[in-house]
Amino acid sequence: MAWQNPWYDAAKMHHTPQGFRNPEEELRHPGDLQRWRRERKEQGLPLPPQAGYPAFISDWCQSADLSGDDDRIWWLGHAALLLRVNQRYLLIDPALSQRASPLPFVGPQRKTPAPLSVAQLPHLDYVLISHNHYDHLDRPTVKRIARQFPQAHFLVPLGMEDWCRRRGVRHVTQLDWWQSIELAGIHFTAVPARHWSMRSFFDRNRSLWCGWVVRNTTFNFWFSGDSGYSENLTTIAQKLGPFNLAALPIGAYAPKWFMRGQHMDPDQAVQLWQQIGRPVTIPIHWGVFELADESLDEPPAVLVQALRTAGETGTDFAPWRIGESRNLPNIDSDLS
Numbered sequence: 001m002a003w004q005n006p007w008y009d010a011a012k013m014h015h016t017p018q019g020f021r022n023p024e025e026e027l028r029h030p031g032d033l034q035r036w037r038r039e040r041k042e043q044g045l046p047l048p049p050q051a052g053y054p055a056f057i058s059d060w061c062q063s064a065d066l067s068g069d070d071d072r073i074w075w076l077g078h079a080a081l082l083l084r085v086n087q088r089y090l091l092i093d094p095a096l097s098q099r100a101s102p103l104p105f106v107g108p109q110r111k112t113p114a115p116l117s118v119a120q121l122p123h124l125d126y127v128l129i130s131h132n133h134y135d136h137l138d139r140p141t142v143k144r145i146a147r148q149f150p151q152a153h154f155l156v157p158l159g160m161e162d163w164c165r166r167r168g169v170r171h172v173t174q175l176d177w178w179q180s181i182e183l184a185g186i187h188f189t190a191v192p193a194r195h196w197s198m199r200s201f202f203d204r205n206r207s208l209w210c211g212w213v214v215r216n217t218t219f220n221f222w223f224s225g226d227s228g229y230s231e232n233l234t235t236i237a238q239k240l241g242p243f244n245l246a247a248l249p250i251g252a253y254a255p256k257w258f259m260r261g262q263h264m265d266p267d268q269a270v271q272l273w274q275q276i277g278r279p280v281t282i283p284i285h286w287g288v289f290e291l292a293d294e295s296l297d298e299p300p301a302v303l304v305q306a307l308r309t310a311g312e313t314g315t316d317f318a319p320w321r322i323g324e325s326r327n328l329p330n331i332d333s334d335l336s
Helices: 032-043 053-060 139-148 161-166 231-240 266-275 298-309
Strands: 072-075 081-085 088-092 126-128 153-157 171-175 180-183 186-191 211-215 220-223 245-249 280-284 325-327
Touching: 072 280, 126 186, 153 161, 153 186, 161 171, 171 180, 171 186, 186 231, 211 231, 220 231, 231 266, 245 266, 266 280, 266 298, 280 298
Parallel strands: 088 126, 126 153, 153 171, 220 245, 245 280
Antiparallel strands: 072 081, 072 325, 081 088, 180 186, 186 211, 211 220
16 A cells, blocks of 8 residues: 555645645756766766865864853754753754765765764753755764763654654654744744655655744744745745844755755855845855765855845855854854
8 A cells, every 4th residue: 555644634735645745846857866967977076175175174164162151053064053042952953974874885975074973962952853864864863862862852844753763762743834842941843945855765755844943032043954945935034033043055056957946056045045134144054065066165155156246245144164153142243
């Protein structure tokens, strides 16, 4: 018998009897994946950073300093973020292993070091996951968290609870788009993203993908997760904004004809940033794994040019170093 979506709700456009879908038009066509792989191989892409990997690491990476007790956010590279709020630690999409792959010896390899390890965390209260791709849901990292912090509460989109529990996670809540939960004075809402899910050859789109809005009395933060650009994303700001902090993806966009339905490029990220009111924004989804055809150092350079082209002169959407942090009560000030 064919698999049936146990959460199916016919009133919701992103639900299907067989899983989930984007409300937007599907931009990929049969044969596109094979064409991209062929062209990528023929052109020898991606190229290394212009000055080489060691120089890129020197310019863009630092260890994460967890000292202090202030409310703070760290970018840990790619889409991984760490927040400290009222001495509670919240980890988002922690992919801290050497590969974004089901196997330890093949698949996209980490090109820059992780700025911290799970063992270096003083404690961990919450873990937010956006979807089940290997560069966002990392099995070794999840298993380490489950062992070291058995009380950590995982918040995941529909369809991912069972996977987490089978890896030792004790506390899991799964949410649909626009559903919310409040824990210890922090309000969490799963919000739409334009993406897809797949963990094996047999489970495409059987679990949902999402972004997250995290709010307390002092900040309102939108983490977009993996997402292609869509006008529909502005609804998130209309319903749950205004935001004073956001994280928007700027990497894994080349070639655009293949990636545009699932990853936004820097120009689109700038457009969305303007549409949601120009909050302080961390550019994410770059700098660690070579998942597309652009080199590791291309996204921040293209972002700077996109901002200049858009007439933006401030620093509220500037690239961060991997491991860098900012004090949450002062997110409108210069970098700490």
